[in-house]
Every structure is written in structure tokens, then in C-alpha cells.
Amino acid sequence: MNDSPARLPLRTAAAVKLGNLSSTLSQKMGLGAGGMIGGRVALKLDPQALNRLTQGRKVAVVTGTNGKTTSTMMLARAVSALGEVATNHSGANMPDGHVTALSKQPDAPYAVLECDEGYFPAVAGASNPAVAVILNLSRDQLDRVGEVRTIERSLRDTITALTDCTIVANCDDVMVTSAAWNAQKVIWVATGTGWHHDSASCPRCGNPIQWQGEHWHCTGCDLARPHPNWITADEAMITPDHQKLELRLTLPGKFNQANAVMASAAAHALGVPTDEAVRRLRGVSNVSGRYRTIHRNGRSARLLLSKNPAGWSETLTVVKEANHPAVLVINAHEADGRDLSWLWDVPFERLRGRTVIASGERATDLAVRLTYAEVEHTIVPDPLKAIDQMPQGAVEVIANYTAFRDLNARAAADE
Amino acid sequence: MSESTIQIALVLPDLLGTYGDFGNAVVLEKRMTWRGIKAEIVPINYGQPVPDSCDIYVVGGGEDTAQTLAVKHLREHPGLQRAVTKNAVVLGVCAGIQIFGESFTRADNVTHPGMGLIDSTSHAGGSRAIGEVLAEPANGLFEGVLTGFENHQGRTVLGPSAQPLAHVKVGTGNDGSVEGAVQGRIVCTYLHGPVLPRNPQLADLLIEWATGTKVAPLDLPAVTAMRAERVRAAS
Numbered sequence: 040m041n042d043s044p045a046r047l048p049l050r051t052a053a054a055v056k057l058g059n060l061s062s063t064l065s066q067k068m069g070l071g072a073g074g075m076i077g078g079r080v081a082l083k084l085d086p087q088a089l090n091r092l093t094q095g096r097k098v099a100v101v102t103g104t105n106g107k108t109t110s111t112m113m114l115a116r117a118v119s120a121l122g123e124v125a126t127n128h129s130g131a132n133m134p135d136g137h138v139t140a141l142s143k144q145p146d147a148p149y150a151v152l153e154c155d156e157g158y159f160p161a162v163a164g165a166s167n168p169a170v171a172v173i174l175n176l177s178r179d180q181l182d183r184v185g186e187v188r189t190i191e192r193s194l195r196d197t198i199t200a201l202t203d204c205t206i207v208a209n210c211d212d213v214m215v216t217s218a219a220w221n222a223q224k225v226i227w228v229a230t231g232t233g234w235h236h237d238s239a240s241c242p243r244c245g246n247p248i249q250w251q252g253e254h255w256h257c258t259g260c261d262l263a264r265p266h267p268n269w270i271t272a273d274e275a276m277i278t279p280d281h282q283k284l285e286l287r288l289t290l291p292g293k294f295n296q297a298n299a300v301m302a303s304a305a306a307h308a309l310g311v312p313t314d315e316a317v318r319r320l321r322g323v324s325n326v327s328g329r330y331r332t333i334h335r336n337g338r339s340a341r342l343l344l345s346k347n348p349a350g351w352s353e354t355l356t357v358v359k360e361a362n363h364p365a366v367l368v369i370n371a372h373e374a375d376g377r378d379l380s381w382l383w384d385v386p387f388e389r390l391r392g393r394t395v396i397a398s399g400e401r402a403t404d405l406a407v408r409l410t411y412a413e414v415e416h417t418i419v420p421d422p423l424k425a426i427d428q429m430p431q432g433a434v435e436v437i438a439n440y441t442a443f444r445d446l447n448a449r450a451a452a453d454e
Numbered sequence: 455m456s457e458s459t460i461q462i463a464l465v466l467p468d469l470l471g472t473y474g475d476f477g478n479a480v481v482l483e484k485r486m487t488w489r490g491i492k493a494e495i496v497p498i499n500y501g502q503p504v505p506d507s508c509d510i511y512v513v514g515g516g517e518d519t520a521q522t523l524a525v526k527h528l529r530e531h532p533g534l535q536r537a538v539t540k541n542a543v544v545l546g547v548c549a550g551i552q553i554f555g556e557s558f559t560r561a562d563n564v565t566h567p568g569m570g571l572i573d574s575t576s577h578a579g580g581s582r583a584i585g586e587v588l589a590e591p592a593n594g595l596f597e598g599v600l601t602g603f604e605n606h607q608g609r610t611v612l613g614p615s616a617q618p619l620a621h622v623k624v625g626t627g628n629d630g631s632v633e634g635a636v637q638g639r640i641v642c643t644y645l646h647g648p649v650l651p652r653n654p655q656l657a658d659l660l661i662e663w664a665t666g667t668k669v670a671p672l673d674l675p676a677v678t679a680m681r682a683e684r685v686r687a688a689s
Contacts, residue, residue: 178472186472186517239468239500245519247500377585378603380646383477403683406676407651411477411484
């Protein structure tokens with residue numbers, strides 16, 4: 040067997056070349072990061088580009104509502120123990136982003152692709168993945184992505200049809216379990232993550248789901264929490280051969296421990312020894328600007344990205360201990376979801392007694408939510424100005440998608 | 455005189471809470487507490503009997519299977535229906551407007567019986583209505599424009615016993631011309647946002663119905679600013 044990718048047909052090769060050229064031009068002209076335009080050009084010239092560019096490579100696809108970018112980076116780091124890995128680091132997680140990433144590393148025998156949930160059927164269909172990681176499914180941008188059950192249904196249909204693919208699935212998530220239930224090969228990971236608000240009723244038969252501690256089962260059909268092969272256990276993980284390994288991650292939070300165990304299980308399925316995988320993913324500290332700290336006028340602001348109620352709920356837990364002042368930044372562009380109703384599903388009440396600034400283009404919507412949560416706050420729409428108005432010292436900045444992206448780019452330009 | 459507490463039933467938040475509908479209950483509770491009226495939220499989860507003793511019932515939106523399960527539960531435990539005969543105040547959002555009616559027909563053409571609280575029928579429309587909505591309150595029900603965000607495929611036709619809540623200026627609502635329904639003390643709407651944080655006048659109307667007294671104005675600058683922004687954005 041040859042471990043290097045197949046030679047590209049002439050049409051794909053030309054498409055890739057022109058695509059790469061557009062990426063470079065886009066970057067040089069300051070139009071963008073070049074993460075998508077190259078792929079968009081290549082896909083226009085050769086609609087089969089994704090299929091052709093993945094042939095001969097071992098591909099892993101990572102999808103789910105939260106933790107995709109971090110888990111993808113962790114998995115890519117772990118798999119690099121086996122050889123060069125092509126991966127879409129920057130969150131450009133649709134086919135044009137995949138083609139761009141694959142075009143830039145045509146000789147990498149491995150590819151780890153972060154994939155938007157909505158594009159999973161198309162990408163899994165085109166790239167013939169060896170491994171697919173399904174992290175979690177919860178409400179997110181309902182006006183753009185659609186309702187959780189629609190996504191679960193499309194993942195389920197795709198996964199059931201995949202042959203020669205190992206599915207790594209979170210068995211503490213009812214939606215994910217249902218999506219992976221009929222997979223030919225599946226590895227179940229207990230992540231211990233806890234957003235249950237979208238799974239009171241069974242996605243398969245509509246009957247109530249009953250929870251008893253960590254166990255759950257449907258009261259109407261045979262869907263139930265499978266016995267996990269890998270377990271996330273308080274800063275550690277338990278492997279299928281009952282070995283306990285300390286995680287000691289650089290990244291904070293329970294959800295990153297879950298991401299690490301999912302990535303380790305996927306890496307293991309691709310042939311990476313678990314000790315080696317964990318050693319490598321411990322080093323992940325800054326994921327496209329997430330978790331990095333910026334220093335401004337005596338303030339050190341940690342940047343955290345949260346896009347939906349489950350993500351915010353986890354992030355508020357992470358920032359709970361230190362009681363630092365918090366800048367909360369909310370936008371509502373199409374990529375964020377234009378309906379901000381979800382702000383009312385976030386337990387902002389936990390921030391009572393803190394110094395809080397509401398920021399972002401939709402700072403007033405957030406201010407209304409904080410008012411009714413009885414969290415005292417001021418409004419400063421520009422997040423950098425908001426950081427400057429905080430007392431000197433540590434500041435937590437939590438922003439949703441486009442707010443985070445813009446803030447991160449401005450902070451990087453300032454440095 | 456004994457000081458009674460206004461009980462706000464949050465109906466099946468585990469099934470019908472997809473669009474931040476908890477917010478409507480919070481707004482009612484806070485707007486009463488801040489004015490010295492005792493109020494509390496009573497969540498009623500799936501599997502629990504529905505009491506008929508609450509003063510206000512808030513019912514939210516949900517996905518299709520959850521909505522079907524919710525109707526089944528509410529028909530088996532008809533506390534909400536009994537409360538309506540005792541003049542309770544009810545707010546139904548999105549799924550609410552569909553399940554309170556006589557019937558609702560899904561995209562798969564299956565017709566489900568509703569709870570029969572509102573003279574209306576709902577069916578699936580051709581396209582999903584998504585976006586900001588502005589509507590003028592009907593019959594001078596409250597001051598100021600009604601603002602919200604809609605995301606639904608259902609279309610609703612009102613019978614003679616139900617009045618529209620508002621007349622649509624921007625967006626779709628029930629059918630492109632009217633939005634929501636009012637019958638007795640039941641108010642239904644397709645609008646999220648959620649609707650009560652966006653429309654404090656409507657929240658206060660429900661409070662006045664429940665308490666039987668006029669409430670003093672409540673000046674919340676953030677709410678005024680947000681309403682102005684949303685109205686500008688939709689116009």
C-alpha cells in the first residue's frame with residue numbers, strides 16, 4: 040500500500056494551482072486570510088476537487104455544535120505523530136475551506152478536517168473518511184442552522200450509509216448517540232458534558248428520555264446510553280484497556296477535557312498510541328486566538344469564544360472561580376444567527392456581583408438580558424474600549440462568533 | 455388583607471423552550487417583583503400534572519416531536535384548560551399558537567388535534583418565515599409597535615371568536631397580514647425575541663389582567679434603547 044496521496048487528474052491539479060494563487064493574492068491584497076477563497080475557486084473549476092484531493096489520504100472529519108476547532112487541532116497534533124497532516128486550522132469549516140487546506144499540503148498522507156454540521160453529509164460523502172468524530176449536538180443559530188433534530192436526522196442518514204468508517208461518538212449526548220446508533224463501527228466516549236435541554240424527547244420515536252445519574256434511556260424505543268469505550272474522568276481519562284491517564288491540559292474547562300478524550304480516541308483509531316497522543320495534545324494552548332491573553336494598558340484580557348447556550352454555560356463555569364471583571368461581546372450577523380432569543384437560555388444570573396460590561400453590535404439586547412438577570416453592568420459597544428474601561432489586572436472577555444473573530448483580528452493588528 | 459403571590463406557570467420548558475421562552479416568564483416575574491407585587495415562576499416539566507391554580511401560563515416554542523409530546527401531555531393533564539375557564543392569563547408563543555387552536559397540520563399533511571382554546575387552525579406554509587417582524591397592535595390593545603423575530607413554517611387562520619393580536623407591517627406573522635391571536639385572556643404570537651423583553655407594554659397588559667390593577671410605569675433605559683434599535687433595523 041502506498042501511504043502518499045494519489046496523483047491528481049490534470050483538471051484538479053490546475054484547479055488547485057489557480058485556487059492556491061487566489062489564496063495568496065487574497066492574503067497579499069489584505070482581502071482575507073485566504074482560508075476559503077482558494078477552495079472556492081478550485082471547487083468552481085473542479086466540483087469533484089474535494090473527492091480527488093482526499094483520495095489516497097487517511098481522512099478524519101470532526102463535527103458537532105461545540106468544540107470542533109479545538110478538537111480538530113488536538114487530533115491533527117496527535118496524528119502528526121504518524122506523518123504530515125493537512126488540516127483547516129482557522130475554522131474555515133465548509134468544503135471551500137477543506138479544499139484550500141488540502142491544496143496547500145498536497146503530499147500530506149493524513150487529513151483532519153473540521154466540518155460544519157450542515158455540510159457533514161456532503162463532506163463525508165466526498166472524502167471517504169476513515170474516522171468521523173461527532174462531538175455534541177445542541178441548539179445553535181436556529182435561524183441559520185435549523186433545529187437540532189433536523190441536523191441529527193441528516194447526520195444519522197449519512198453515518199448509517201458510511202462503510203469503512205469508524206465513528207467516534209459522545210454517548211453522554213442523546214442526539215449524538217441517536218445519530219451514531221446504526222453505525223457499522225462505533226467507538227463510544229463518555230464525555231461527562233451536560234447540556235440536556237434539547238433531548239427531553241427521543242429524536243427517534245418522540246417518547247420521553249429518562250435520566251438516572253449518567254445513564255439515560257428512551258421510554259419508548261431501544262435507544263439508550265451505550266457502554267462507553269473511553270471515559271472522561273476528572274482531569275484524566277480511562278482507556279478501553281482500563282488504563283488511567285492524567286490529561287494535564289493547557290486549555291481550561293471540562294469541555295476541553297471532553298475534546299481531548301474524543302481526539303485521543305479518534306487518534307487511537309487512526310493508529311496513534313494513546314500516550315503519544317496525549318503528550319502531543321497537552322501542548323495545544325491557543326486555538327485560532329481562543330484562550331489567548333492580550334495585554335492592553337495594564338489589563339490582561341483572556342479571550343474566550345462562546346457561540347450558543349451550551350457553550351456560554353460551559354464558559355461561565357470556567358470564568359466562575361476567579362471572579363474577574365467580564366466583558367461580554369454579542370453580534371448577530373448571519374454567521375452568529377440573527378435571532379438573539381438564545382441569550383435568555385444562558386444563565387447570566389451567575390455573574391451577579393461582578394463588574395460586567397455589555398459590548399458588541401447588539402450590546403443593548405445583552406443589556407436587557409443582564410437587567411432582568413439583575414447583573415449590574417454598563418454598555419460599551421467597542422470591545423477594546425470596554426477592556427480599557429475595566430480596572431487594571433485580569434479581565435475575561437467572552438464573545439460570540441463574529442464578535443470574537445473581529446476582536447481577535449484587531450487585537451492581533453495592535454500587537 | 456392577605457398578600458397573595460402571583461404564580462407564573464412555565465409550561466413544559468423541557469419540551470417547549472427552544473427559543474429562549476424562559477425569558478417571557480422572567481420578565482413577568484421581575485416586572486411584578488420590582489413593583490412590589492409578589493410573584494414566582496412555577497416550572498411544570500414533562501411527567502408532572504399541570505396545576506389549574508396558577509395566575510399566568512407561559513407556553514413556548516418547540517421542535518415537532520417535542521410539540522406533539524407536549525400536546526399529548528397537556529390533553530392528558532388538562533389543568534391549563536381548567537385554568538382558562540377560571541379566567542387565567544395565558545401566553546402562547548410559536549408552537550403555542552398552533553397547539554392552542556382546534557388543529558394543526560404539519561408539512562407531512564398529518565393533522566393533529568389542538569387544545570381547542572383558540573378559534574384557529576394552523577397548517578404548514580410553503581416556505582419558512584424567518585426574520586424581524588413589526589406589527590401594529592390590533593384594537594388598541596396596548597401602546598407602541600409590536601417587535602419580534604419569527605422563525606416558523608406554520609400559517610394560522612383565525613375563526614370569528616379569535617381576534618388578531620396585531621397587523622403586520624414587516625414580516626409574515628400568521629399569514630402575511632395579521633399576527634397572533636387574542637381570545638379572552640389568551641394571547642398567542644409567532645414572535646420570539648423573546649416577545650416580552652422586546653414588548654414591555656404587552657408584559658404589563660398580562661400583569662394587569664392577572665392582578666386586576668393598573669401598574670405604574672417602569673423605566674428601563676436598556677429596554678427603550680433595544681426597542682428603538684430593533685424597530686430601526688426592521689424598518
